[in-house]
Amino acid sequence: MTSTAHTPPQRSAPHPGAHRAGARAARALLGALAVVVVAVPFQAAWSYDAHRRAVTAQQVPPGPSDAAMATPRAGAPTETRTVAHHAPVVLAYHDVGRGSRSRYTVTPQAFEDQLATLARAGYRSLDSAEFLDFLRSGSTPAPRTVFLTFDDGAHGLWVHADRILAKYRMKAAAFLITGHVSRHRPYYLSWEEIARMEASGRWDFENHTHDLHHRAAVDRSGRRAPALSNPLWLPHESRAETPAEFRARVSGDLDLSLRTFARHGLPRPHLFAYPFSEASDAAARPGAPGADGTAQSVDGLLTDLLRTRFRVRLTNSSERPLPAGRRAATAGQVQRLEVTRATSTADLLAGLARFTTSAPSASPHPLEQPSLWRRTDRGGHTGLGALTGRGPYPGRTGYASAAHMPLASADWTGYTVTTTVDRLSESRNNIGLVVRDHSREPVSVALSDSFVRVLVGIGDGRREIARRALVSGPCHRLSVTVEADRTVVLVDGTVRIERRSPRSATAGNATGGIAFSTRNGDPASSYPRFTSMTVTPLPGHPGTPRADAAR
Numbered sequence: 001m002t003s004t005a006h007t008p009p010q011r012s013a014p015h016p017g018a019h020r021a022g023a024r025a026a027r028a029l030l031g032a033l034a035v036v037v038v039a040v041p042f043q044a045a046w047s048y049d050a051h052r053r054a055v056t057a058q059q060v061p062p063g064p065s066d067a068a069m070a071t072p073r074a075g076a077p078t079e080t081r082t083v084a085h086h087a088p089v090v091l092a093y094h095d096v097g098r099g100s101r102s103r104y105t106v107t108p109q110a111f112e113d114q115l116a117t118l119a120r121a122g123y124r125s126l127d128s129a130e131f132l133d134f135l136r137s138g139s140t141p142a143p144r145t146v147f148l149t150f151d152d153g154a155h156g157l158w159v160h161a162d163r164i165l166a167k168y169r170m171k172a173a174a175f176l177i178t179g180h181v182s183r184h185r186p187y188y189l190s191w192e193e194i195a196r197m198e199a200s201g202r203w204d205f206e207n208h209t210h211d212l213h214h215r216a217a218v219d220r221s222g223r224r225a226p227a228l229s230n231p232l233w234l235p236h237e238s239r240a241e242t243p244a245e246f247r248a249r250v251s252g253d254l255d256l257s258l259r260t261f262a263r264h265g266l267p268r269p270h271l272f273a274y275p276f277s278e279a280s281d282a283a284a285r286p287g288a289p290g291a292d293g294t295a296q297s298v299d300g301l302l303t304d305l306l307r308t309r310f311r312v313r314l315t316n317s318s319e320r321p322l323p324a325g326r327r328a329a330t331a332g333q334v335q336r337l338e339v340t341r342a343t344s345t346a347d348l349l350a351g352l353a354r355f356t357t358s359a360p361s362a363s364p365h366p367l368e369q370p371s372l373w374r375r376t377d378r379g380g381h382t383g384l385g386a387l388t389g390r391g392p393y394p395g396r397t398g399y400a401s402a403a404h405m406p407l408a409s410a411d412w413t414g415y416t417v418t419t420t421v422d423r424l425s426e427s428r429n430n431i432g433l434v435v436r437d438h439s440r441e442p443v444s445v446a447l448s449d450s451f452v453r454v455l456v457g458i459g460d461g462r463r464e465i466a467r468r469a470l471v472s473g474p475c476h477r478l479s480v481t482v483e484a485d486r487t488v489v490l491v492d493g494t495v496r497i498e499r500r501s502p503r504s505a506t507a508g509n510a511t512g513g514i515a516f517s518t519r520n521g522d523p524a525s526s527y528p529r530f531t532s533m534t535v536t537p538l539p540g541h542p543g544t545p546r547a548d549a550a551r
Helices: 016-056 108-122 128-137 155-166 191-201 243-263 298-309 327-330 346-353
Strands: 091-093 145-154 172-176 203-207 215-217 224-226 271-273 312-315 331-333 372-377 398-404 415-422 431-436 442-446 452-456 463-469 476-482 486-491 495-500 515-520 529-537
Touching: 016 191, 091 346, 108 155, 108 346, 128 145, 128 203, 128 271, 128 327, 145 155, 155 172, 155 191, 155 346, 172 191, 172 271, 191 203, 203 243, 224 243, 243 298, 312 327, 327 331, 415 431, 431 476, 442 476, 452 486, 463 495
Parallel strands: 091 145, 145 172, 172 203, 203 271, 271 312, 312 331
Antiparallel strands: 215 224, 372 398, 398 515, 415 476, 415 529, 431 442, 431 515, 442 452, 452 463, 476 486, 486 495
């Protein structure tokens, strides 16, 4: 039997090109691995650097200065007010930082001193929800409160302010220009820093437009004014924006800002701060006719746009005093106390005293408190001498006027003011007393030697509603009672005039304190003078209504 051995199959010799292809594949694989080896740490380093640039290291608080710790707890005007829970005072900051020449940047030391002063004086800070709840209900969670606000969303809020707030267990609201966040670094905050601030519970974020915090040309001459609150000049068409164009531009910006809040996971803002704290360059300036031929004031257009998107508007200046309270809640706008680089802790306390809620019962004898009056005659004068007979006077003829605590008395109602005047000689020599001062329809009483006039309204819009003859004489006693919807004027106990307020001028629109004036139109006569004044709360009106809701 023939046996045969097993022979493995024969392989053909490889083609020379196959070796070259395999080598190329191997080299490509090794190259890819090398890229991964190099790229991973590079990517990690780049991500770390980007994160580091997006989230800056915070600075340690400097600690309160000796001067701040020696500051008195609060001024006497605040201590003597007879309201259980004062309305919150809204403070307006911008930035906190070192080495800046801007008047809007306070140093970390100044900011810490101010918070230390507030804490020592017994103030608690509110968050946005608590502030809005106060405007709705008149209730505050503590006797003394502040609402700390910061405009623009500057980088110093994260770097410096945040840790100082944490140290004093206080909260604040930052009003963001959303189009500037994470841009123009390092001046503005990044979204990453905002996320950390929001997560801390110390910060709320509110609205300051998307990209309308700047000035732009508003007429042919190139004059510049706030872009939010003024129709812009269209040079290619040689005209200003129409109301429809103004509305579309501003609406688009505000809506984009709200969408940006939502896109970054922030709660919808309910508060809006005017850029530059201005409502418009020219109050109530008529707009150009719209497509329907009608015209609406610039202020009216802007107010409508803001009211539909936000519950409250904040500003540092106002045509009338609007501290947080009943009047401000009705207006939907709140006036803030601005804090700048020049604001000392003593200045801050004085500002708090000016803004702190008062009640009529706190001013039983207002002429004995000359420091609580503010001259309003624009003559550069101070004091009450021109109104109380001690001088100095504006001249042989002239006019002097003053208002009593115009901010603190904004919510006054339910009071009687009684005053005695003398040196009245003729119709060109008279005095004026205003109640419901700075309301939507203040009541003015003009008194001369032989007649009394009652007027309502403001400025050139005032109108006379009553005139009565008096028994002629140099001295008269005037009493004016203010209730919710009624004003009663009584002269010498016999001449009585009653005014019922229209529905549009009641509630928060009707509140206000007192002002007075003296006028002499005859160089041969003396200025009339106020010899006494008392303020008495009406029964059932122990204090300021909205503040008393917190009792």
